[in-house]
Amino acid sequence: MSDAISIQNLNVWFGEHHDLFQAVKNASLTVATGASFGLVGESGSGKSTILRALTGLAPQWEGQMSINGTDLTHKRDKQFYKTVQMVFQDPYASLHPRQSVDQVLSETLHLHGFKDIDNRVNKLLLDVGLGPAFRFRYPHQLSGGQRQRIAIARALAAEPKILLLDEPTSALDVSVQAEILNLLCDLRAEHGLTYLMVSHDLAVVAHMCERAAVMRNGEIVEIIEVADMRAGKTTHDYTAQLLHASANRVA
């Protein structure tokens, strides 16, 4: 079985000429089908950039990326977006303020060429634990957790196999975070999804993922099994530092 996501020697740049900035340096990782993989590191370490390069939001990249064995080119086709979808960090910014939940979901379904849109919208809302009562609400009528559920429903609309999660709970309260993480676990089991998840919270990554890559300054310093991470079996100093910092946050 081929890997769901495979990235080899990925370099990503932003800006041009003298402003050129290399955000990701020579990153390589593979995620098996059905696995959940975490990316951790400080802000600015390039973890979100890897996700953006995968979805095609960071056009200046070099290296090899493949999804289910198919190499990605700089232009992505429709099939790609039916396989890979992304959930963004801030549910307050990722939904159009003047589009109702119904509009957001039906437009997405329409773009992916589905026919029975009406049923599918209701089904998606049920999938994310909201129900049809939320269908005609606008984002400002929803709480942060409900908005993130809508963003997840939108990502699921295309029936993807791979979800890219960019800090899906960092804008939410701990009680709501628990609900969303549980929902993501359920969805993964139900739909057989593969997750690539970015988070700065080691506890969240440890809860959700089996393996994780630790990033610093655009480089992957270590790829580690979460079980080893829990046991403190790190091979790189930086990982140990990060573990220490998140366990004893008051220096």
Next chain:
Amino acid sequence: MTTLLDVDNLWVRFPNRTGVFDAVRGVSFSLGRERLGIVGESGSGKSLTGRAILRLIRSPGIVEAGHINLHGENLLEKSEAQMRKVRGEKISMVMQDPKFSLNPVMTVGDQIIEAYRLHAKASKAEAYKKSVEMLEAVSIRDADRVMKAYPHEMSGGMGQRIMIAMMLIPNPEILIADEPTSALDVSVQGQVLSIMDKLVKERGMGLIFISHDLNLVSQFCDRVLIMYAGRIVEVCEADKLHEAKHPYTQGLLGSLPRFDAPRDRLQVLTRDPAWREAPSVEARL
């Protein structure tokens, strides 16, 4: 312990189309030279409590309280002009979001210098020097460059540290920090917290630390108030937070993913309507 601040029966109300919404409902507590944590979910009234102390709630919002005493002087009876003397000099506040709390059309340096010179008689050169020192104190590396930069050129974490530097430069007696570290990485978080910790210890400052992060508060603070729906449901010693009795506190703790103790499903909070109705716990020293 000496009491710096005493808040008695504080209410914050917002009139709306359907009546009056009570955001903070009869909260009483006092603050000594200590680190007092206020935790709760969004909407529990923790930030409004902080703002109400500085009288930063704008009309139509209504603030009512028995008293808000700073060294025995009631802040509610002060005029706006007198309040301006209190803000910054006696009590200052680090707001949650540096993007909205820094002036976008002034350089960072000008803002910090302004904050300093409003409260201290100092020449521009002295103020500049002091500002650079302060920026270095909050571990900003190239302070001279940052002084000349505008807020939009800074990252969230830098902005947050600039805010903290600006709030500490007038040397206040009480610092109200509203989620000061939630935008920061764990490693920087530690640095910022140790800066505040040092100030509490060295200057005998009182700190009100508003946060939704229970683990952080239990490690960092001395005493914790847990707020729910505008009331204090529980007060405890920070290091005993994990032995908290109220089901809401226990629920919040249970919903955290634990690094050391993995489990398949996280506990989800079930809310009891009785929590809303229970009277506010008094949190005096």
